[in-house]
């Protein structure tokens with residue numbers, strides 16, 4: 228099991244300290260290796276039972292200040308490109324600086340998996356900086372103290388599912404090379420299309436007996452009809468790689484994971500843990516419900532988890548073949564969906580029968596639509612015209628007579644879409660106003676269902 232983790236971030240945030248902690252005495256071996264550049268240090272890292280390669284951009288500090296930005300960018304880009312996962316480190320004591328923002332932008336563009344770490348987080352002095360780090364739009368920061376060895380457990384928890392996934396992936400061959408777009412073209416390319424080398428990663432999750440295995444076998448059957456027995460299909464315990472209706476996909480089969488696991492482990496607990504792993508790895512999560520018992524607490528938990536992890540979500544209601552009052556049932560399902568999972572408002576809900584294969588076309592389409600929405604990018608000019616309109620229609624409140632001014636907004640990231648609004652007194656803005664804006668974004672820019680992240684940043 229092996230992968231490469233790059234530690235990136237501006238000078239002095241604590242990268243080397245973490246590198247040394249992960250590598251320990253094994254560093255000496257690495258220094259002698261030919262081909263290891265002076266700028267990028269590589270070492271064999273160990274974290275609990277994980278073994279991996281760690282890359283550090285520590286050479287940066289030697290650069291003189293004038294050449295720092297360009298050099299830093301090049302070095303970081305090289306580290307990011309050679310890594311499977313990036314640990315982006317910021318200094319929780321110093322707070323987020325403009326240079327951190329530059330790094331965040333590079334990572335958003337180039338790295339598939341980013342783990343955000345707020346270092347020097349020992350003690351309360353770091354609290355404000357940790358909060359600030361949320362604003363980078365790269366998810367929840369890990370509180371780390373590289374110097375004191377705190378937070379390594381959280382790092383382990385974040386690495387584990389990725390490590391497993393990379394181990395699985397390494398076991399398959401990647402038959403084709405990906406055509407790399409350079410920076411500008413990549414920005415123009417609307418939606419990254421799944422390719423043989425980077426298949427669309429889908430997880431099928433749901434309670435035991437929802438029909439996950441049956442569904443996956445049915446999809447596999449469709450592919451086999453097109454491609455002949457077993458052609459192009461690789462299947463292992465937890466994932467399978469296939470072209471479903473022409474789309475290269477890797478599907479995570481949580482039922483398969485369960486079969487592999489020890490029998491004495493509790494079924495419910497286990498399937499939630501499996502689901503969590505699959506969700507972390509997936510781009511699109513299909514929550515499969517049993518039409519007879521939809522929206523059980525376990526289903527709700529996993530759907531909520533997928534939303535919180537920022538995945539695109541499709542809800543599929545299975546065993547539709549045995550349903551008698553389909554019209555009535557559909558209405559009830561939609562009502563229950565809106566009531567129980569408001570955070571996924573507008574996510575596609577499709578009815579299927581894994582047994583007969585009915586509805587599988589619609590499921591495929593819903594997955595593709597969810598993936599596109601998840602990747603959507605709204606131009607800044609358009610966003611700001613929209614924001615002006617929204618504020619005119621319904622101005623934010625004026626606590627203690629002081630009106631909160633929303634100055635401008637931009638989309639900071641995709642997968643899922645994340646927006647930053649610059650405003651005065653962001654802490655005084657009520658949640659209801661944030662919901663107003665999120666719902667507006669969904670409706671006006673056609674982004675139903677996808678998790679939308681909205682951050683308010685202070686600018687007086």
Ligand code: GDP
Pocket residue numbers: 236237238239240241242243244245285288346347348349371372373374375
């Ligand atoms: P790099 O330039 O990002 O590689 O940063 P270094 O690892 O060289 O660390 C920069 C400074 O921050 C050093 O003085 C470290 O001792 C200090 N440092 C690193 N990690 C921590 C931490 O967790 N807490 C505190 N308080 N200081 C740290």
Ligand code: GDP
Pocket residue numbers: 433434435436437438439440441442482545546547548549579580581582583
């Ligand atoms: P898993 O635990 O989620 O993988 O569920 P399985 O795929 O093992 O299915 C559980 C049971 O539901 C099996 O008896 C299947 O035959 C049945 N089943 C799955 N899909 C359907 C369906 O679309 N219609 C009907 N009637 N039964 C189904």
